[in-house]
Amino acid sequence: RETLQQNFESKENVNELTLWFIRHGESKGNVLGRNCPVENDEPLTENGRKQALAVARYFLGNNIKVNKIYTSPLKRSKDTAEIIAKELDSEIIVSESFRERKWGDWRDETWDTIANRLDDMDINERYTFIPPNGESWQQMEKRLFEGLNNVLENSEDGDNVLIITHRGSLRALLTTLDKEVDKCKHKDYSVETGSISSYSLHRETFGDININPTK
Numbered sequence: 001r002e003t004l005q006q007n008f009e010s011k012e013n014v015n016e017l018t019l020w021f022i023r024h025g026e027s028k029g030n031v032l033g034r035n036c037p038v039e040n041d042e043p044l045t046e047n048g049r050k051q052a053l054a055v056a057r058y059f060l061g062n063n064i065k066v067n068k069i070y071t072s073p074l075k076r077s078k079d080t081a082e083i084i085a086k087e088l089d090s091e092i093i094v095s096e097s098f099r100e101r102k103w104g105d106w107r108d109e110t111w112d113t114i115a116n117r118l119d120d121m122d123i124n125e126r127y128t129f130i131p132p133n134g135e136s137w138q139q140m141e142k143r144l145f146e147g148l149n150n151v152l153e154n155s156e157d158g159d160n161v162l163i164i165t166h167r168g169s170l171r172a173l174l175t176t177l178d179k180e181v182d183k184c185k186h187k188d189y190s191v192e193t194g195s196i197s198s199y200s201l202h203r204e205t206f207g208d209i210n211i212n213p214t215k
Helices: 002-010 028-035 046-061 075-088 111-118 123-128 137-153 167-177 183-189
Strands: 016-023 068-071 091-094 160-165 196-202 208-211
Touching: 002 137, 016 137, 016 167, 028 111, 046 075, 068 075, 068 137, 075 091, 075 160, 123 137, 123 183, 137 160, 137 167, 160 167, 167 183, 167 196
Parallel strands: 016 160, 068 091, 068 160
Antiparallel strands: 016 196, 196 208
């Protein structure tokens, strides 16, 4: 977060920028719920496609011009981006920075199994724990913020940028961006599929966060 603020302040030609974080629409994996493997590449359900369309209509209905759409490379995120981009006539940029956490040897385990293991750890251990051949929450967070800094470097004053990603990625991003929140509250940021969260960067008030303004 601090590096993001420093980079923003160094861009003298940018006084305002809004990042819109979108959790992808419902996928077949989401329907499986806690029995779904932690790494999967399932497409959207019909409901998920409707959620993506509803996101696009939010921006159209509020006359918000979307300049770019960044998306995780996973199918459910890319499908969501394509539906939104078609409605908004926006550019799509696929970024590995915004993919979900890499679980390594645990990739085929269910969410239920992984949650039971992680919930036995305190927050500091959980933050730095690396699954075999995977990445830690801390490493994922670093990757996500590298992606945000790249977005900033390629944005202009007044831009509205959409970032379509995953629940775990959003937990990491939003708890860090919301400076008043401790990481132990990360589950409070488990937004629903198709949800919108905004983060506003202004010269005078860096970092106003608004979770799910459409709800």
